[in-house]
Amino acid sequence: MSRGEERISRVAVVGCGTVGASWAALFVAHGLDVAATDPAPDAEERLRTFVAGALDQLAGFGLTGRGRLDFVPAMADALDGAGFVQENAPEDEGFKRCLLAEIDRALPPDVLVASSTSALVRSRIVADCATPERVLVAHPFNPPHLVPLVEIVAGTPEAAARASAFYAGLGRRPVVLRREMPGHIANRLASALYREAVHLVAEGVASVADIDAALCNGPGLRWALMGPHMTYHLGGGEGGIAHYLAHLGPSQERRWASLGTPSLTPEVQAAIVAGIAEEAAGRPIAELEARRDRGLIAVLTSRTEVAADAAPTPPAPGAGDPA
Amino acid sequence: MSRGEERISRVAVVGCGTVGASWAALFVAHGLDVAATDPAPDAEERLRTFVAGALDQLAGFGLTGRGRLDFVPAMADALDGAGFVQENAPEDEGFKRCLLAEIDRALPPDVLVASSTSALVRSRIVADCATPERVLVAHPFNPPHLVPLVEIVAGTPEAAARASAFYAGLGRRPVVLRREMPGHIANRLASALYREAVHLVAEGVASVADIDAALCNGPGLRWALMGPHMTYHLGGGEGGIAHYLAHLGPSQERRWASLGTPSLTPEVQAAIVAGIAEEAAGRPIAELEARRDRGLIAVLTSRTEVAADAAPTPPAPGAGDPA
The missing domain is CATH 1.10.1040.10 (N-(1-d-carboxylethyl)-l-norvaline Dehydrogenase; domain 2)
Structure with missing residues (x-):
């Protein structure tokens, strides 16, 4: 994953619920190494099951990269050596504020820390960070390994541009908000x-x-x-x-x-x-979800084929792959 | 087009703007004969140009039926022998009320008369009809030959059921409103x-x-x-x-x-x-429209292929074709 001088090869995924696991799959399919962490007792098993299914789906887009997927119980170990952090903790303002401050303390100040929060606003959750300007909101839509949108709320134009380049390289469509708004767009x-x-x-x-x-x-x-x-x-x-x-x-x-x-x-x-x-x-939820995912893949594929010159079009999947 | 005892072979299309022309193309592609009428001086030429392009698009769905397309200047001639009427006049309540009453007077009471109105409510536009129970709203989405939705507001459950069967036979997805509402759904x-x-x-x-x-x-x-x-x-x-x-x-x-x-x-x-x-x-409007239509065709095709058992799914195009 490169952007001029910036090359990210390892991402820390903090919080491995549905959103975190889907992000992990996307990163791995683009050849990035992932260090994932989550305090839930069955987190690793659920993560690996989800990622295996998602990688099968992504292979249908030609995304056959295979980064390493390490699950590490201690967050400090997951953050060690990370070039980017995707945080997907529960939507509790106090907890997330505390968690982001801890992540912020553990990393060199040039590493971007992105929160997947959907309901919280950036200014409040970065309030305890020592270097808040590298902490941003990057809100995906479920499931993020399929749906291209990433809504970005950053503290500086530079952080917004660096995060946008990272996600665009993963075939996502970043949208940068000019100012924060509860619920984003x-x-x-x-x-x-x-x-x-x-x-x-x-x-x-x-x-x-x-x-x-x-x-x-x-x-x-x-x-x-x-x-x-x-x-x-x-x-x-x-x-x-x-x-x-x-x-x-x-x-x-x-x-x-x-x-x-x-x-x-x-x-x-x-x-x-x-x-x-x-x-x-x-029909049970799992069946409805599986059909939704098949439908999303079909619609995304058809849209890319038909409207290669469309604006807005997400970057073609794989465009940012490390060759 | 059959529904038990009901067989419709000729449809009158009253008003041949974008909506009426798109309806005409759908009917013709399903093998129905169309008698179209519109007072505008260049109406026939615009109609035939639009229908030719739309028939090419519909052939991509395997809809290769070719009913007759007659343009007739006098509305009375278009209505003569029609088994169904699709009205697409301008969205002026007084005008439409008057027009529907005139159509109602000209036809046997068992012929359904459907208005494509998007903004007007049924109860007001049928107010001058002698047999209002066979006059209904059947509101499509642009362009109706591609987008499956038809919103139906009828005066009786029987009229709603007959109209739904007609549109379902054309691969549309009828949705029947339980009561009228400005703007429908x-x-x-x-x-x-x-x-x-x-x-x-x-x-x-x-x-x-x-x-x-x-x-x-x-x-x-x-x-x-x-x-x-x-x-x-x-x-x-x-x-x-x-x-x-x-x-x-x-x-x-x-x-x-x-x-x-x-x-x-x-x-x-x-x-x-x-x-x-x-x-x-x-990019000019025409180019954006052409790309939208290509995209709609691709999305509709992919959706049908992936989720043949999906609910809600529109009936497969062509399912209601006269064999």
Whole structure:
């Protein structure tokens, strides 16, 4: 993994739940050595099982690199010699603040330390670090070895650029936030959409399964290819987004005013749970996850093949591999 | 096109803008005869140009049916002998109300009349019809010959079932609303997400291009495969949606409370327009549309191949073809 003078060959993965294990698989498949650590008693076994399955999936993208995967019980040993740290501890602000300070103390000041936090903001979790400018948020989407997005919130433009280069070299699509925001970008967009999806259940407009079907057979298909702004640019006809906003902006604002503000009352939760039971039709979570992963691989592959010149397109998987 | 005793061989397409032309192509590719009408002076030429391109795309799905495509200037002639009507007139309530009443008067009462309206509600546009129970909303997503979703709002369960069978036979995914709602389902979800996307621009959190990239490299990829409720079901780990709601429901509600309520002020519009110019990087709308369509075809094809048993999955293209 190289960026000009910077060459990273060993990554410490701190916290080996689903997110950490998925990161570990991605790193290993790109030929990076990983030192992973997690205090849970069965952590190593779960990690190795997950990584084995993920490596099979990544081989389908031609990612056949095989770095070493060491599991080490003591975090200090995992950090020793690491050129990059990916932290994936539980989403507890006090704990993460303490953990990042400990990681920070153990490493030379030029090593980047990236937190996968989805819900916490950088300024608060780096507060006890001696060298906070090298500690950043790099939030992936599940599962990170497949979904390209990495949202970056850094303390300095240099840290943002170094982290972006690292992730881009792993076939990820880094997006750098200009300022921190709870939930970053993508989870805020998802949360806004989910609020209305819950509202439509609460109001009895359609079943949970039909609301889900409306998204993934409609706008969700387009959003695998382009974001909301570009979508409305194409919705404006030959005049594009300027025409769209001038002619349909007022109706968007009226629609916004009509959106629901539901609460997750026990009744609404029960309706959602019952609706999911109907939609899942007895299929266990593991089966649904496996199908999602197969679907993600197929969509990512098809998207790359069709739109090699697309913007935005994630860097081709493997582009940053050490040769 | 058959459903038990019902066999439709000729469809009237009233209004041949982008939506009507795309419907016409879908019908023709499934072997249905189309009688199309539109008062615009160059309507026939635009229609035939669009349909020719769309038929090439549909042939890629194995849809090589070729019904007749007649353009007839007088609406009465288009309706004569039609077994189904797809209306795609401008989104003006008074005009559509008047037009639907005229269509209703011209046809035997058992012929379904479907309006493609996205913004109007059924109860108001059927108000002047003598037989409103056979007039329904069947709202597609652009372009309807590629995107499977059809949102149905009908006056009777029988009309909803007949229309659903018709569209399912065309490889579409009908979703029946239990009651009417302005914007139906999918555009409300899209509008909720767009509001937050505009908020993030207005607050300077990221560029328009990066916000778009965050969606289509993150949650948008998953939403091509499953909807928001199922996504959170998988986000709940082994406990599924019930676990998710019990443990993360409160944080969703806090997130909802933090979402933005932007206005499309001149400054915000200018920021969006400038951001799109940067993202489009000089590519004209037609090129972006062509790439979107190629991408949609690739994603739909890959999705069908991978998840033949997926729910929700649209019926396989061609499944309802007259043999």
